[in-house]
Amino acid sequence: MTLSFIQNMGGGFIIIFLLFGILYAILWIYCLVDIIRSEFKDPNMKIIWIVILLFAQGIGPIVYLVLGKGTKTTYSS
Known part of the structure; x- marks a missing residue:
């Protein structure tokens, strides 16, 4: 029953959409x-960074991964 429902709704599109949603x-x-810790x-x-992550839903995590690492302190042993 569920499988036929998924096929009627576009089949693979819904599965791909769910996978991308879970990955995001x-x-x-x-x-x-990572920000909190x-x-x-x-x-x-x-x-x-938390505000950027909350309000820039689509690109916030990507922007943090690209630019955020440079704003952290580095510890030298």
């Missing part, structure tokens, strides 16, 4: 946890 949710959660050079950057 995992990426978003990863970025949020990290130390930044400027203490306000943590709040700024």
